[in-house]
Amino acid sequence: MFDSPFMSLPGISPQEYAYLQSATTGFSEQQLRAFLMIYSSKRRNPDDMILYCILGFFVFGLSRFLVGQIGMGILYFFTAGLCFIGTIIDLINHKSLAFEYNQKMVFESLQMVKMGNL
Structure with missing residues (x-):
């Protein structure tokens, strides 16, 4: 586990580590390096x-904009973070927000690596 290239990702959780391991099963060393390079540039650190x-x-909706939820970001922006309640919930669930976004980035990164090998 400690020799894994995924351990170089800052703030990686055991859940994210397991997800990355299963997603990259069967990758060659070169594919794994390409994936890691792409993924680390897109990933959000929890x-x-x-x-x-x-x-x-202070900047309503910032966290939602950064995870690609533009509609929710606009809603938070115009409603003061849903009267701060949504912002407080995001603060509590910040790890799940990051993990859900990172799951999407794993999929996109995998597609880019697979397209590069055609």
Whole structure:
């Protein structure tokens, strides 16, 4: 586990580690490096998400915009984070917000690696 290239990702959780391991099963060393390079540039660190959620009290919807939920970001922006309740919930659930976004980025990164090998 400690020799895995996924351990170089800052703030990686055991859940994300297991997901990455299963998603990249059967990859060659070169494919794994390409995947890791693409994924690490798209990934959101859960530790950084808590900062974005705190900043969401001043810039409403920031955390939602950063995870690609543009509609929710606009809603938060015009409703002051749903009267701060949505922002507080995002602050509590910052790890799940990051993990859901990272799951989408794993899929996109896998597609890019597979297209590069055609």
